[in-house]
Amino acid sequence: MKKYYSILSGVFFIMTTLPLLAGLTKFGNFLYVDLLKVSIFFPLVLGVIGLIFSLMGIKGKVQISLILMNALGIVLSLFLVFIAINGFQNP
Secondary structure, three states, X not given: OHHHHHHHHHHHHHHHXXXXXXXXXXXXXXXXXXXXXXXXXXXXXXXXXXXXXXXXXXXXXXXXXXXXXXXXXXXHHHXXXXXXXXXXXXX
């Protein structure tokens, strides 16, 4: 069962970072826009779910790397949410 949790953690990491990184390219911008139509916090929620699955997954180096990857996805999502909420306000 722990193997499946580790796999799910990796899938949620990909789901967290891929749309955000694809938004930086011309051809992936539509993916980022469609994701933000759902919610601006959606990548953050996916990152938290991935972190929870990584805590329940395979112990050892795999768990440490999954925790670090999902934490990186959460930090990236938090940074973009902070910019979106505070950075685009009119003075």
